[in-house]
Amino acid sequence: MENIIESESYKIQKPENWAPTINDDQLIDYIKESDFSNKQVEEGRDFCYFLDKIYYTSDTENSEYACVAYTLNEPANLESASAKDVVVEENETYLIHRISVLRDGVLIDKIPDTKIKVLDSENQSEGGILSSNKKVNITIKDLRLYDILITEDSRTKVFTDRDFMRKEFLKYVYVTPSTYWAYGKYKFSFINDRKETIAYKKTFFRDEEGNVLEPEINYLKKGERFVIDKENYINSFDANREIAPFIDFATDRNWVDLSNYISPLYEEIYSKASLTEFAPKLVEKLDAIPDQDEKLQFAIDYVQNHVYYIYNADEMNGHKPQEPSVTYENKQGDCKAKSVLLKVVLDYINVDASVVLVNFNSDHYIKYYLPSLLTFNHVIVKINYKGGTYFVDATSRDEFGLIENRGYIYFMHYLEVKTNQELQIKEPYKFPYYGINEKADFSAQNNIGILKLVSTYKGNRANYMRKYFKNTNKREIIDSWNNFLFYTLNYSNDRNGTDIRTIFKDAAIEIVSDDKKLNEFTIQYNATIENPYFIDAEKNRFLMYFDRNVVKNTARDFMHTDLSFWHNFDNEKYEINLTTDQKIDTQEKYTIQESTITNPYFDFTSRKKVTKNGASIIVDYKPLINLEIPSEDFEDFRNAHHEIADSNYGVGIDIIEQGLMNMLKYRFKKRLK
Template identity: 35%
Template structure:
């Protein structure tokens, strides 16, 4: 029997929606507050009642609203009222009516309900088995008052963690409506105490208020009530204030429950379901190669499915099922990888992370549901590595694979607290480039040899896989054009007039070391910049060495995240003309040592050219704000004002030198 996703239940309509009571709340139209809102052409909400009821095996969300349809857009939205339901949710419709000319008109007989799959699917296998419930309401008029009352009941499945942990994040309504009466209630019938913490509430000066947490005992209720209330407007660069409600547990208590849940899934005998894979592993010459093979298998041969409604609410899929079906979500893939590593004698633990809200994990009330992803923490040869089993394009032995940035994580190990991954610098550099530009008779033979590692190597392989050589060359042409400052000479649309014999190729791809080498070549005509009678040759790379985002970052609450690649670069500019060896910018070197990064430039200067050597070692996974951000900006200004590359000035021949060359046959 097909599940009912919506049920008409008018018996639960509230008294306020009845004809005999409408005059009472329509009197709001006589108030100065109402008139002021209408003068501003705002829609008006006569009441908004929201009640969330946390039960031991379910959540009920009741909403009752009566609001004006004075704007065509609001009218259209009401006429096509939409709900997105998870598979465990059912929509109960109590009231759909309008007040027109002082009369309540029931609309339950004037509706057509559409139930459609709400599937969002992407290249990474993300999907959601939600339903889109659209209520089409006939014959709504401008200036009607629309009344809607609904309850969404979510019944938790038996294996859902939500039977043990509740979480709800509350935010005040936005500035679109004004309200005669607004009420939010959180009823606690979960059998456990709930804890609520206030975040980013401010006083009149904009300073964040430190408010005490609230504790809602079992069978207790938390209430927010407002009269003649305008929704709150959030200033640009500020985080919307919210209250974070969760079952009152600390992380130690949470990991006790999670560890017990996951432990039974680790007790899997891989020989019973993956005998052929084990044979392949045993044929490999070293433990390092076996670890790599296991990671590659799970990342590349198990299809990643992300189901938003199940990510944090259900126990993981068993390893044998994941292996057999060749698909699973992040928990399923990570459990399988752990089971394979357990077989190899490699200690690992599953950890929970939140890539999108990582910085808030210590702020949120502790809960399993503040995390949105599971990865594996691997202990190998006295080092710790984090591997995301859902990544498809990674390569290399364990120490050479990509490193992900996230600050906080929760290890699914009994009794553990929230842990922190410290900022790190990558060695050897993720990017190494050797640029050679040799100019003879106003034409340059240009080459760029790049050695790319880790995540940048992965991205480069994807680029060659998914783009044509022509498009890749076009990208490189544009980069060289900018770095040589040729944009001061001609427009980007003219690059093809000056760049010829261009080519790009992968010279070497060492997948074991996750290192790829590419070679770009071009012949560039008229490479010099000219200013009067002077000629210059430049190569500067601002993108690698200056973090422009820091100076443009103005968020008051959110920190600035530093996650930049380490770079080593050589630039060799040579010419058949003499250069000014004493020019100060040509000779300029720097050695900037700060707590945020290290940047060093040295040079070798000869009669016909300069070699410039740059090393840039920033941090990754570093969040800063306030005075720290100010200091980081100053360091970037130092780099900007010191050296991002090299430029040379051509010493033009005098009249007598030109005559002398004629006699010498030069």
């Protein structure tokens, strides 16, 4: 092996005494062909002869052990086996016990052919993410197709004082293996060597008919272990429509115990120093704002935009927040630090606020997990103001508006950092405003179309569009709108392949207004279009405007057995006006079609007005959001979205061409309807 001096990030040594001892003869004996293994190879899949996984936890360390032997019959697996990266945290060590191959019945030690490099794992540091993680790069020379690779290794995390939370609490989620691999022998063991009892909860396991079994909770005292031991095993869940069975292991606690454990840590920090002592200039600015709404907006804006967000993985894992005076002085901090500073500022201006723990990435699973502080990976602020409850992410930037107009955060579960708290559910929500309110005027005169589009964005959409216009080239923005309108006006079906810039001549887009208090951002798009009509294969002409953004295909196409559909759409309103100097069919079915949809999860209306030379539609869509659609209601919910997609999301007008033959054709068509 090229690296003679071992790094503290990795070592080459024998397994710990809680792991099995396997000699070479045993290894060779484990690797036997069978009808089961031959069938997998015949089907073109690699095969795992055995996998022995162990998770070991004590009051001083967490460790994961694995011993595995698998075929390298597929080039992709050979490539990934030849070079891999293992990321280790601070005070975590990657332990290599064995790297071997079985080639033509002979066991060959590959550690001498292994090159190991230790690299910094800081590829995101420019975004304010700091971490002392290391990346152990392992390259094995001369692995060959049809080798059987055997690796035995461990990862051990020894706790420091900064890991006081991990010392006190265990959280580990075991997920059953990928459906790709077939295993001759598969074993997973969890060993509890802590003084505290560990609870474990089995979730999304299924019976022989594929029905989900009720979750099962059991307990492990010190010295006890949980074992899964299988032979000729393939994990058979439907990866596209089912959640993989998993087991959540956590120190046996309830939410009230956990809230009482963590709240004193924050209370101690709040009381370290008053805002008037460490931030007199900020206090002076706050005192100078007479309006309480504007004072609250200034406080949020200050912490979000004037204090730089730094994600320090090691500090975040510790869960003890930085003192607000330090955050203010250094003008930087992680989510805990920024949230604590914001709460202290809000306390000063007499706005009721608390820090809450969340995990946006795993929010759906929190209801299935056991109670644990280590479930959460982010901290935000809950604000009660004038009868409303608002959540603010102090790490966000470029957000604007008074509190009721700021961006809305979608999530469901949170734990408030106060004493005697249960896990809370964020209530479903109806927006008091439209995320987008758009008016489109499309007039065709003398075969020239004049298109004007005025769009007002609010809340999350205003924040996004403001950033988009700030950071995107104007030509790129215009091209994006042109492309959207190419489909909206149905030109994709009669002039596909045409350079879109030649269709939308003189296209221009400008910011009309930007109200930072209302958080409203208004833009206007204008374009001239020669030959504005869509022409079908029979040379019939139509003027059409169907905004496909109104159709929620994520709802229509959703297919999952275990996940519920997460409802997170904006209020939307569209007014579309089409006019022409041609005679139109004022009785055409889809031109006059209107709709009214009312169900528990959204209200949708489309209202039409038709004249002899045009038609207008107003589309109004108001959903109840921030909730999961119950499975028993989902098909009705989906069908309601199918109804929207059935020509209720826009308007089209049919041109009646001049001339006797065209009139006869028109009358004949009407008789057939």
